[in-house]
Amino acid sequence: MTYAFIALFLFAFLLLVLLGLVLRDPNRVPRPNAAEGLTEFPDRTHVTFFPQIKQALAVQDFAYLASLGRNALANRVCKERRKIALTYLACLRNDFQTLWRLGRVISSMSPQVGTAQEFRRLQLGLAFSLRYEMIRIKLLFGFAPLTDFGALSEVVSRLSIRMETAMRDLGERAALAAKPSSSLDGRGLDVS
Numbered sequence: 001m002t003y004a005f006i007a008l009f010l011f012a013f014l015l016l017v018l019l020g021l022v023l024r025d026p027n028r029v030p031r032p033n034a035a036e037g038l039t040e041f042p043d044r045t046h047v048t049f050f051p052q053i054k055q056a057l058a059v060q061d062f063a064y065l066a067s068l069g070r071n072a073l074a075n076r077v078c079k080e081r082r083k084i085a086l087t088y089l090a091c092l093r094n095d096f097q098t099l100w101r102l103g104r105v106i107s108s109m110s111p112q113v114g115t116a117q118e119f120r121r122l123q124l125g126l127a128f129s130l131r132y133e134m135i136r137i138k139l140l141f142g143f144a145p146l147t148d149f150g151a152l153s154e155v156v157s158r159l160s161i162r163m164e165t166a167m168r169d170l171g172e173r174a175a176l177a178a179k180p181s182s183s184l185d186g187r188g189l190d191v192s
Helices: 005-024 034-038 048-054 059-067 069-107 115-140 146-178
Strands: none
Touching: 048 069, 048 146, 059 069, 069 115, 069 146, 115 146
């Protein structure tokens, strides 16, 4: 083996290690079991904080601090706000995962759900994960992807609305199925 090949191998290994460090999630929370995920239905709290995140990532504050000659302060504020945005992003992902697990439970209870709808749910999960990682990488490298944040918040908001509608429909069907029916009741006679 030549020195060039060994150097290339070490460089590739170093790049893989750095990529692993960038892609690891420092806020990884242990995954709750399915029963816990059903008891707490998110009320879109993290989606409601999007305007504050948008303001935190706005360039005007950093430009103002830099214009005052406070570059060190501007850098520190930028770093702190990036941490806040990463935390918000992790909370948004947790909201999505809770809703996604809830959708899986609802689809198992609903007889009308077919393979095409399950495939769309899987596609949504993969697309969300890809967007999430792209935004996280952009934030780690110092970019402020505001439009991407908005799109991700919109996905969680739409999924939340769809889950609320599905739960309401499932509840209505369960109420109709539980309603006692007798042959006399259908003719206007009440036997109870």
